[in-house]
Amino acid sequence: MRKHYTAQQKTQMVLEMLKEEKTTGQIASEYGVHSNQLYRWKAEVLEGLPVLFGKGEKVEREKEVEQEQLVEALYAEIGRLTTQLAWLKKKSGLEPDAQ
16 A cells, blocks of 8 residues: 655655755655655755745736736826827817817
């Protein structure tokens, strides 16, 4: 029967490997896991770290893009409203140089 480990258990084992206080063999026998499996989990963790740290940068960039789009939309709306106002003033006779 195959053992299944929770994410918390895997994390604990990989953290022990990274501390380097025990050998991988000691950790493997302590938890009843093959050392190759520990190496795979460690590789997954190390591979995922840049993604973890990059999430903040990605979220920040997405917020900047969203902000830029909002500013562009607001400027477009200001332009439309300014044009409408000028047209209405001209047609209503409120503009001094409209004839």
